[in-house]
Amino acid sequence: DQDSKVNTDIITLTRFLTEKQHDLGTHATGDFTLLCHALQFSFKSIAYYIRRATLINLIGLAGSSNKTGDDQKKLDVIGDEIFINTMRGCGKVKVLVSEEQEEAIIFPGDGKYAVVCDPIDGSSNLDAGVSVGTIFGIFRLADDAVGDAKDLLLPGTELVASGFTMYGASANLVLTMKGGAVNGFTLDNALGEFILSHPNMRIPKKRSIYSVNEGNTMYWDDACKAYFESLKNPKEENAKPYSARYIGSMVADAYRTLCYGGIFAYPADKKSKKGKLRILYECAPMAMIMENAGGQAVTSQMQRMMDVVPEHIHDRSGIFMGSYDEVEKVKQVYANFG
Numbered sequence: 001d002q003d004s005k006v007n008t009d010i011i012t013l014t015r016f017l018t019e020k021q022h023d024l025g026t027h028a029t030g031d032f033t034l035l036c037h038a039l040q041f042s043f044k045s046i047a048y049y050i051r052r053a054t055l056i057n058l059i060g061l062a063g064s065s066n067k068t069g070d071d072q073k074k075l076d077v078i079g080d081e082i083f084i085n086t087m088r089g090c091g092k093v094k095v096l097v098s099e100e101q102e103e104a105i106i107f108p109g110d111g112k113y114a115v116v117c118d119p120i121d122g123s124s125n126l127d128a129g130v131s132v133g134t135i136f137g138i139f140r141l142a143d144d145a146v147g148d149a150k151d152l153l154l155p156g157t158e159l160v161a162s163g164f165t166m167y168g169a170s171a172n173l174v175l176t177m178k179g180g181a182v183n184g185f186t187l188d189n190a191l192g193e194f195i196l197s198h199p200n201m202r203i204p205k206k207r208s209i210y211s212v213n214e215g216n217t218m219y220w221d222d223a224c225k226a227y228f229e230s231l232k233n234p235k236e237e238n239a240k241p242y243s244a245r246y247i248g249s250m251v252a253d254a255y256r257t258l259c260y261g262g263i264f265a266y267p268a269d270k271k272s273k274k275g276k277l278r279i280l281y282e283c284a285p286m287a288m289i290m291e292n293a294g295g296q297a298v299t300s301q302m303q304r305m306m307d308v309v310p311e312h313i314h315d316r317s318g319i320f321m322g323s324y325d326e327v328e329k330v331k332q333v334y335a336n337f338g
């Protein structure tokens, strides 16, 4: 019968990219596909180390901190090194920006792409075995690009691709191309291949789930306080309050929001005036995923996240992202506060 039929027509990430390259038309020289092969090798390697971290003494602090003031975990440093080596090794990348590197890294050669990455997102959760992930974005350098950090001070609308890999029960890669769909791949550890498991992911238009660190409430502006209050103590007749879900790894909160719907927020506040999350390698790639899945992403000033141009490579922004209707509600409350 049908459901016992073995699927022998498996779509691996490699096959998906080859087919996509065909869609991208003749100008797709295969460079992007080779870059993505290097990307997926990074995810497989990072997944390998994360799963064994406790066994090979790779949890805990590295004893250093990064430009944005985070204490670096050993796995932050390992993930960063893996990413640098694979991006250099593929020969297609000219500039790499990483959360863990103060300056942009310029590779020799004539790579046409710039990559931004958060090698391990949610690393404060690592030692507790909570899901963490890798976030990435890919820009195609302009022909007259000089190949330095300034080439990367671009809005999310310039991204040619973005996504993340969440190292949870299995490794889940979520990938989207400019103006394209969002596709989910699951790493089959036996084959060592990412298999297309969630074609054309769409975020539900609404969902009564909110995801924010309420420990920051006293630092929020009045509009932010009023918005979350309206979810927790709705005034409408017979309205039910929202559920709270906050994991503390953006990748895990984003993946749940993409699958179930709802709103994720890390607002700018009195403590973090520009917000905590970094524009280039956290906010913009996630905004592109949410928009391409039918959702939205805005800043704490209610500006479209994809339009924001970072002032420097580690610049930050407040962010509200998720279901289309849920972000509309945020805009409504902020509009009432003028």
Ligand code: AHG
Residues within 6 Å of the ligand: 070, 099, 118, 120, 121, 122, 123, 124, 213, 248, 249, 250, 251, 266, 276
């Ligand atoms: P990273 O581990 O890459 O530095 O990112 C951590 C971020 C993000 O993953 C998460 O949404 C946020 O920090 C959680 O911050 P709080 O602990 O302040 O809520």
Ligand code: MN
Residues within 6 Å of the ligand: 070, 099, 123
């Ligand atoms: Mn960090």
Ligand code: MN
Residues within 6 Å of the ligand: 118, 120, 121, 122, 250, 282
């Ligand atoms: Mn992060």
Ligand code: MN
Residues within 6 Å of the ligand: 076, 099, 118, 119, 120, 121, 122, 123
């Ligand atoms: Mn990180």
